[in-house]
Amino acid sequence: MTPTTQRSGWAEQAARALTEAGYRRGGARRAILELLDEQACALSAQEIQRALGGRRRAVSRASIYRVMEELEAIGVVQRVELGQGIVRYEAVRRGPGHHHHLVCDRCGRLEPFTDAGLERAISRLSDRVPLKVSVHEIVIHGACRVCAR
Amino acid sequence: MTPTTQRSGWAEQAARALTEAGYRRGGARRAILELLDEQACALSAQEIQRALGGRRRAVSRASIYRVMEELEAIGVVQRVELGQGIVRYEAVRRGPGHHHHLVCDRCGRLEPFTDAGLERAISRLSDRVPLKVSVHEIVIHGACRVCAR
DNA sequence: GCAGAAGACGAGATCGAATCTCATAAACAT
């Protein structure tokens, strides 16, 4: 097949997790997993549908939402909402690949960032909180260089 | 009037900011400001409409969304999206009152929290980021004590 | 292999939060 991704085999892990959870194989799921594995940042359902329709295999909206729900349920995908009223999805990765988001509220530009200090603070916090923590999400809003001028 | 709030005069500050930005006074705005000032945590448009309809002065959906947009534009209100696909709004406060959110993904329970370490990390980060930062938002997802059992 | 059962998928209907339109009511300046 294609060499697909530089970053480990997230898609393979996810596929395995699906199997273990009792799901069968399917073309839509496979296409979606491969696409998500290639992304550096979060995609909306619409973006996913377009990307898959262009190259690869077309997938219906219904399948996208359904598969995303399954992937989120088994913990390999995270929904993120970055302030434009639409839901985005991205692969959950540990270590490298794990990131958060900078959003330009004027042009909508989206950029990932990482920060060790922040992760440390969150990790410490996670133990003190009245919640069995699954994932966290940090969004920094502002004006990007172009828009701030 | 009512003693309204323990925490400074957020509503008054916001009203002043509106005036300075060239807006006139209006019943809907006033009611919304007072309601937001009393809240410990974020409210959805629907929750705002219900709360205002119950006591106080009924306000239309159109006005709620319009006023929220204005308040966000002048920086006194922040939109937050906590993962249920609906937008919530809350007063932007500095120091006490400033908080982030714990969300139970099973029952939807929403709880505010604060953490000095986190704020320090974010503040340091803000200087290094290619963005003129306005606000930040941290959401921790998990299962609350009741749901996790 | 092959047939049957169970699950995966897609097309289109449906839902509902958010937005838009436009007529009317309030606020402000003079």
Place this chain on the structure above:
DNA sequence: ATGTTTATGAGATTCGATCTCGTCTTCTGC
């Protein structure tokens, strides 16, 4: 007061997300 501008509300509209249900595919047992 009076005219002008802005604020507000009722209802239509948009569009992302969800649901329905018939068809296609995968898997299991023979």
